[in-house]
Amino acid sequence: MAAITPTATTPWSTDRLGRRLPQLLFGLWLYGASSGLMVRAGLGVNPWTVFHQGMQRHFGLSMGTWTTLTGAAVLLLWIPLRQRPGIGTVGNVLILGVAMDLTLGVVAAPGSWAGRIALLLLGVLLNGLATGLYIGARLGPGPRDGLMTGLHRRTGRSLRLMRVSVELTVLAVGILLGGTVGVGTVVYALAIGPLAQFFLRWCTVPSGPSARRPLEKEARKG
Numbered sequence: 001m002a003a004i005t006p007t008a009t010t011p012w013s014t015d016r017l018g019r020r021l022p023q024l025l026f027g028l029w030l031y032g033a034s035s036g037l038m039v040r041a042g043l044g045v046n047p048w049t050v051f052h053q054g055m056q057r058h059f060g061l062s063m064g065t066w067t068t069l070t071g072a073a074v075l076l077l078w079i080p081l082r083q084r085p086g087i088g089t090v091g092n093v094l095i096l097g098v099a100m101d102l103t104l105g106v107v108a109a110p111g112s113w114a115g116r117i118a119l120l121l122l123g124v125l126l127n128g129l130a131t132g133l134y135i136g137a138r139l140g141p142g143p144r145d146g147l148m149t150g151l152h153r154r155t156g157r158s159l160r161l162m163r164v165s166v167e168l169t170v171l172a173v174g175i176l177l178g179g180t181v182g183v184g185t186v187v188y189a190l191a192i193g194p195l196a197q198f199f200l201r202w203c204t205v206p207s208g209p210s211a212r213r214p215l216e217k218e219a220r221k222g
Contacts, residue, residue, distance in 0.1 A: 023133050032095060034127040040110075047185070048070070077150075081147070127195075
């Protein structure tokens, strides 16, 4: 997703946990809420949400419930890939769907095109910030991110190839199930990488007093 790699700290480390844990929780909540905003805009969503929409259309349950169930199912795929979950991984499964459903319950779809476009852009921007917050907390990747990095390690293929392959597969299945694809899907695909890169520069928690300078140097390279 982004070129910056947060400083090396295990997902269960207690280093600076007083900052990292609240940042993680807020980032995950914001990610789910921003995903709900993009759904309400009705102009297209990211590939995984397209899949969740399709599952909801065919099998019922809420969008957030499918987000949670999919996250848990993807987490099971970590076992053969020998991936180790962290606090953030578990939090991702538990929080995103709840935040999305609550947002969908209180935010109505705009009645005008201008309102829908504004809501889409706000959702994408907040999603980029949320990505920087939860990854920058260095408490473990989300199930979907970990699936891609695990496939990268096990197959030796590039991380970019694994990400594109997984997301295109998920998107195709979502489309077949009736998920919403539109200009928002394209906007998200083009914007989320640069946005996450930008916010990671400011949100990554350094692992020690001497860590900030190398991190900032690496951020400037990105």
